[in-house]
Amino acid sequence: MPHIMIAGGGIAGLTAALALHTAGFQRITVVETVRDIQPIGAGLNIMPNAVRELDALGLLDRLEERAVRTRELRYYHCSGGLISRDRRGLGAGYHWPQLSIHRGELQLALAEAVRTRLGRGALVGGVKVTGVEPLPDGRPRVQLEHRDGARRGKASLEPDVLIGADGIRSAVRAALNPGEGEPPWNGMLIWRGVSRIPAHRIGTFMFIAGDDRRKAVVYPLTEPAGDTGEVLVNWALVMPADSVEDAWRGDWNRRVPVESFLHHYEGWEFDGVSVPDVVRAADTAYEYPMVDREPLARWSHGRTTLIGDAAHAMYPVGSNGATQSIVDGRALAHAMALHADPADALAAFEAERRPAMSELQQSNRQLGPEVVISLAHQRAPGGFSDIDEVIPQAELAEIAARYAATGAFDPGTVNRGSPYDLATRSPR
Incomplete structure (x- = not known):
């Protein structure tokens, strides 16, 4: 054994x-x-x-x-224009839900x-x-x-x-x-946190908004609390920075005051959800550089x-x-x-x-699929009234489908069932 x-x-x-x-x-x-x-x-x-x-x-x-x-994902341009709204989980035809936790x-x-x-x-x-x-x-x-x-x-x-x-x-x-x-740094800083917000001030959807430099991600993590009617909300903000210390890369616990970065996102509101209001309600904000690792050959x-x-x-x-x-x-x-x-x-x-x-x-x-935000800004930096004139629906669909196939989470692949199920085995 x-x-x-x-x-x-x-x-x-x-x-x-x-x-x-x-x-x-x-x-x-x-x-x-x-x-x-x-x-x-x-x-x-x-x-x-x-x-x-x-x-x-x-x-x-x-x-x-x-x-x-998570029942719906929306992409917005920073001007407030809706780029796309997509059903998620069971509503998109999957046999399993998508979860925010x-x-x-x-x-x-x-x-x-x-x-x-x-x-x-x-x-x-x-x-x-x-x-x-x-x-x-x-x-x-x-x-x-x-x-x-x-x-x-x-x-x-x-x-x-x-x-x-x-x-x-x-x-x-x-x-x-x-x-x-x-870990190599790509020049972007991330600020993250969670906030408690009255349910009527936050959407039931997940959204990602921005332009070719800044981005905001907001989505609820809980159902409304029975005693307060509040929901726990996750948020993340991203924008470029000049430099970071090497020792800081990969440190997810660096606390910073929200006032140090929130002014970059004043006025950002999407279908009634105010990004500054969500962030100001956080007890703590964390700041760290966006890093990853080079793919390994082995x-x-x-x-x-x-x-x-x-x-x-x-x-x-x-x-x-x-x-x-x-x-x-x-x-x-x-x-x-x-x-x-x-x-x-x-x-x-x-x-x-x-x-x-x-x-x-x-x-x-x-x-990945978030490239649609940069495309919308590059093609219509001042905003738009009709997204079809900026990014045709067929192009939006192709971007999403290509990424889903790369990660093997397209509905057809997922709904075939787990490839990792095993018959009952004796202990080893």
């Missing part, structure tokens, strides 16, 4: 642990740097292809209690499921992977740092398989790719591989960061279940996932 170690207790790592357990594996350990997982962060939009995989893991009902279904709520739900199904000892907090050394038989020797309590100090373990799910600054990736350096080395942001960190475009991390977890477990040799399993997983994810990383660098 192989011992599988997963570095990182985020969305990718926890999903992989649950998927591996569902596939029959029992000796699974997830090590996470923070001692206790807390509901921090901002919102996520989970596409139907990932919701399908969460449903297969028996988590959909629990998640829907903590999320809202707070990242912390999703992570907590996954962590709870891991502890319930695999045992509380399967998720170990306060432990960081600091290095990986390949052994002659292909197994990894993993260097660990215990960061709290009586176990504070360093140690090493030799699991049968190591899964690097430790994010954009992955220690596992760094060990496999020495000298790669800092994820797997012997019995070690990468998933999620450690493998394919991409710009936050098209709701594909967490979405593809979830799919990674299921794909990995499927490959592990079908191959007796772990190295063969990891190679098969990579052969399926890496080419598509590399293409998606490059597509996001070209703005």
